[in-house]
Amino acid sequence: MNASETALLQDRMASAAAWVSPAFERLKCDDACTSRLPSLASYSLEGGGKRIRPFLVRAACASGGTDPSRSLPAAAAVEMIHTYSLIHDDLPAMDNDDTRRGRPSLHRHASPAQAVLAGGWLLSEAFSELLRTPLPPASISQMVQRLAKAAGASFLVGGQYMDIHPPASASRAWVESMIGGKTAAMIRVSLELGAIAGGCGRDVVSAVSRLGDRLGHLFQLTDDILDVTGTMEELGKQVSKDSALGKANLVSLSGLESARAKAEALSGELDAALAALPGDWIDVRLLARYLPQRRS
Numbered sequence: 620m621n622a623s624e625t626a627l628l629q630d631r632m633a634s635a636a637a638w639v640s641p642a643f644e645r646l647k648c649d650d651a652c653t654s655r656l657p658s659l660a661s662y663s664l665e666g667g668g669k670r671i672r673p674f675l676v677r678a679a680c681a682s683g684g685t686d687p688s689r690s691l692p693a694a695a696a697v698e699m700i701h702t703y704s705l706i707h708d709d710l711p712a713m714d715n716d717d718t719r720r721g722r723p724s725l726h727r728h729a730s731p732a733q734a735v736l737a738g739g740w741l742l743s744e745a746f747s748e749l750l751r752t753p754l755p756p757a758s759i760s761q762m763v764q765r766l767a768k769a770a771g772a773s774f775l776v777g778g779q780y781m782d783i784h785p786p787a788s789a790s791r792a793w794v795e796s797m798i799g800g801k802t803a804a805m806i807r808v809s810l811e812l813g814a815i816a817g818g819c820g821r822d823v824v825s826a827v828s829r830l831g832d833r834l835g836h837l838f839q840l841t842d843d844i845l846d847v848t849g850t851m852e853e854l855g856k857q858v859s860k861d862s863a864l865g866k867a868n869l870v871s872l873s874g875l876e877s878a879r880a881k882a883e884a885l886s887g888e889l890d891a892a893l894a895a896l897p898g899d900w901i902d903v904r905l906l907a908r909y910l911p912q913r914r915s
Contacts (some may be wrong), residue, residue, distance in 0.1 A: 642695035679813025774804035789867035803835025
């Protein structure tokens with residue numbers, strides 16, 4: 620990936636981040652909420668991050684020329700669920716991380732109990748946000764069902780459970796299954812929701828769903844590589860934690876150089892498959908090309 624393509628991707632991602640951010644302002648204006656939950660949730664939502672999932676929602680919606688504003692509630696909803704999962708991941712009872720995106724994790728900023736409640740509030744508010752989608756009820760129902768499944772016990776929460784309760788000796792199949800839940804599901808559903816909002820046909824939604832799973836695996840693979848090769852300054856969180864705890868991941872199972880080669884190969888496969896889809900998927904293609912070289 621050359622410098623001009625990297626600059627284009629960074630510009631598109633910054634645009635998507637600016638586009639979705641105003642949707643979070645409504646959370647602060649919940650007059651019915653008398654607790655600190657809106658401000659606590661906002662602390663984590665506004666803590667930075669690349670907004671990759673909203674970027675994917677927007678890109679999928681726009682792939683066929685549809686106004687991406689139709690997908691704004693979905694983009695906000697997936698980021699809210701992603702943020703809730705990070706809040707809970709960082710808790711002492713789970714990954715026990717004191718830093719997130721270069722500043723104190725929410726349980727250190729407030730307290731573990733408040734972090735639990737703020738995460739739960741974000742999860743429920745995400746579905747309220749998704750219901751704002753300006754589409755027919757049947758389309759909204761399909762989006763709600765897909766997001767609920769991706770966030771549920773078979774995927775996101777199930778993957779988190781697997782991560783904190785690993786077997787004594789984890790196989791590659793087990794690791795792949797954990798990634799499919801903890802990471803890939805929310806990448807996949809981002810593309811699905813965007814494609815539905817954009818009016819893509821059933822065949823295209825099915826195709827981007829499959830590719831979303833593979834993109835999620837690529838994202839986790841490069842994350843595991845960065846956990847070995849990156850720095851806290853680059854990542855904004857503790858590094859080499861998995862290896863220190865003896866956790867199995869795709870790097871520990873195959874070695875660093877093999878993992879890097881796999882990331883490059885998967886990146887190329889995704890780029891070609893996305894290019895073959897109807898519509899313009901250049902933004903997602905750029906992300907797939909970029910992931911093997913990312914440093915944050």
